[in-house]
Amino acid sequence: MNYEPKNKDYRKRVQASFDRQKFMDLIGAELVEVTPGYCEIKVPFNESLTQQHGFFHAGVISTLADNTAGYAAFSLMEADSTILTVEFKLNLLAPGKGDVLIGKAEVIKNGRTLTICRSEIYAFRDGNATLCAAGLSTLIELKNKSDYR
Template sequence: MAHLGVEVAEVRAGLVTLKMKFRPELTQQHGFFHAGGSATIADSAGGYAAYTLFPENSSVLTVEFKLNLINPAQGDWLEATGRVVKPGRTLTICQLDVWGVSGGSRRHVATGLQTLICMKDRPDTGS
């Protein structure tokens, strides 16, 4: 996340928002943010949102996710929000939304769903 310049914008129980500022090296051939960057921050926002509801000494892994790219990802930055839709003991479902932000304007650029697994008694190993 540090390599992409991702910042945490908001953390609440069951909701996390991340921001990724525009840099030319994060774009594809038409100058839009690359879908890989959009998917990365969406996946991470959802993972962190689920993690806020997990027990101590656990960690999170994505089981699957689907992301629909609905508009070109452009703007001064991308903002991804992960929101827990259905918490569970083992599996948690999150809604993912990515917005392109320029000045005061926001455009919805991607939306999706994600399933995450709670790895109980398996804290992150760090890297």
């Protein structure tokens, strides 16, 4: 879908918000791409991000689903607003087994207050991608609220 951002500086704004998320630092996440209504984030493999079988932990996978959806939606919002997740559902489809996780999300409905996004999380191993999770998120735009603390 083609969306028009309400803020011409949406890329800088998304990057600045992403950079303030200390948890993204902790897991080594990188904001790869943001366009109006779309976001992609990657997380390289790290032993400390695994569960007992050596796969990426579902908490990391769900974090990617949440953040990619959040920033896909945030890219369309007014400069004087912020965003929060209202709810999300995630289906874990395959183990997160790979060298890197890549999360991709797109806005599927941009409402006045609520935005709905679809996210997909892929595990890449030896150049091959496996869809390991699919999610659906609802996010709320809080108008006239700073994105800073």
